[in-house]
Amino acid sequence: MPIQFADRMATVHRSFIREILKVTEDQSIISFAGGLPNPELFPVADLQAAAVKVMEESGPQSLQYSTTEGFQPLRQFIADRYKEKKGIDVSADEILITSGSQQCLDLLGKVFLNKGDNVIIERPGYLGAIQSFSMFQSNFLTVGLEDDGPDLAELEMVLDQNDSKMFYAVTNFQNPSGLTYSPEKRQGVADLLKGRDVLFVEDDPYGELRFMGEFHKPVVRGYLKDDGVLLGSFSKVAAPGFRLGWMVCSGEMRDKMIIAKQASDLHTSTFAQRVIHRYVTDNNLDDHIEKIRQRYGNQREVMVKSIEKFFPAEAKVTQPEGGMFLWVTLPESVSAMELFDEAIKNKVAFVPGRPFYVDGTGENTFRLNFSNSDETRIEEGIKRLGSGIKEFLTKS
Known part of the structure; x- marks a missing residue:
């Protein structure tokens, strides 16, 4: 006998990001995909x-x-x-x-x-x-x-x-x-x-x-x-x-x-x-938050400078003053979903932007998380990703 689910389940899908995180369990992959705080800063x-x-x-x-x-x-x-x-x-x-x-x-x-x-x-x-x-x-x-x-x-x-x-x-x-x-x-x-x-x-x-x-x-x-x-x-x-x-x-x-x-x-x-x-x-919560701000600020700065160094000029990037994310917009002809598949081969991951749009747009966008990586991995990951974007744009 088939199970009869509620109508609402027909239009709700698994979290796209949670599914991507399964792919990035490979420790050799530098992941900018998850929206994760840096565990080194947890006040254990x-x-x-x-x-x-x-x-x-x-x-x-x-x-x-x-x-x-x-x-x-x-x-x-x-x-x-x-x-x-x-x-x-x-x-x-x-x-x-x-x-x-x-x-x-x-x-x-x-x-x-x-x-x-x-x-x-x-x-x-x-x-x-x-x-x-x-x-x-x-x-x-x-x-x-x-x-x-x-x-x-x-x-x-x-x-x-x-x-x-x-x-x-x-x-x-x-x-x-x-x-x-x-x-x-x-x-x-x-x-x-x-x-x-x-x-x-x-x-x-x-x-x-x-x-x-x-x-x-x-x-x-x-x-x-x-x-x-x-x-x-x-x-x-x-x-x-x-x-x-x-x-x-x-x-x-x-x-x-x-x-x-x-x-x-x-x-x-x-x-x-x-x-x-x-x-x-x-404990002084402000002191703890200041440690987070300093670390994330440094990591954000490294990612921004690495993007300026390794990304092609066609890639437009937001300049946040806080938080955990950068947002990248590529030329409209580029599919970030297809780019993701190529990036994984180069051992680097991000979140394609399309799931963040409910109107079917955003195919040429993606999200980068800078909070859950150290500066060395950020620079290397952006270098790999920049190389992949340039190669992908050439093919496109």
């Missing part, structure tokens, strides 16, 4: 000490069921940090701790999206959001990115011509492009959304990883006040394996999110929350 000893202290001080409580909202002292830490670092007022009661920021996307889909609802995303857009919202059979509308954020004229047209439920955006060091919204674009987005029944979802997992330029306030709370949802994560500043993220929302929206989370997993790991809280209490 400090987290170990925090875990021991949690077990000694509150072992039974840390192993017990907990509230859906999350560990209150950890939520207060996040709220205080928003005030200190972003200059915005967020209360602990407005914060919902989640199992990674990816769960935030799932909860948003459950609470807001019906089959066929329009969701506006960036072009190119975050693959995790595309996969998550596709589960709810939503219809995607896209807005192109310029060097300093979305094309506001295109965004206004999309908003005017369509009845949309949500606009999802990564405003700092966007995945995959590495681009950041300027203050002018943040204000422009806020102005366009005011008075419209469109939920703005601002995902900010990379915001603290700025190693040049100035920090910007988030659109949510910074420009839209209480309207919208702001997402955050400890994955890029502490350890992704803990799967700790959060959502900032209030009122009826928060109540609905709590209900959806209760139906999903009851609550996020009690132990993980307490360990992270003990870690940020006993």
Whole structure:
């Protein structure tokens, strides 16, 4: 008897990046494919000490069921940090701790999206959001990115011509492009959304990883006040394996999110929350983040200079001021998917750009990750890739 799956599974596929990572398990391959933090920077000893202290001080409580909202002292830490670092007022009661920021996307889909609802995303857009919202059979509308954020004229047209439920955006060091919204674009987005029944979802997992330029306030709370949802994560500043993220929302929206989370997993790991809280209490998180910024800044600089040295002039590359990614655009006649196959033969990997586009475009683009390689491997990998691109362009 054939198994009858839900209709939604017919249009949702495995994560393209997760499949690529299987190919790069070969240690001889220099991989710029994964969106992975550098494991050398994980605070292993400090987290170990925090875990021991949690077990000694509150072992039974840390192993017990907990509230859906999350560990209150950890939520207060996040709220205080928003005030200190972003200059915005967020209360602990407005914060919902989640199992990674990816769960935030799932909860948003459950609470807001019906089959066929329009969701506006960036072009190119975050693959995790595309996969998550596709589960709810939503219809995607896209807005192109310029060097300093979305094309506001295109965004206004999309908003005017369509009845949309949500606009999802990564405003700092966007995945995959590495681009950041300027203050002018943040204000422009806020102005366009005011008075419209469109939920703005601002995902900010990379915001603290700025190693040049100035920090910007988030659109949510910074420009839209209480309207919208702001997402955050400890994955890029502490350890992704803990799967700790959060959502900032209030009122009826928060109540609905709590209900959806209760139906999903009851609550996020009690132990993980307490360990992270003990870690940020006993250690200076800013000092740790500064180490990450310095390392990633150096690795980004090596990749940019290596690209200038080894890539052909036809390859256009973004210049991010933080985060973990660079974005490469090749001449329109070039297929990055075909280039990937050739690059693997030369023992170097990247992520072709097409999966980041829901409209079938982006064939000539690809993403490079600079956070999970050392400087020597970055230079050698870019050298191999540059040679492959030049050869591929000659054949094309």
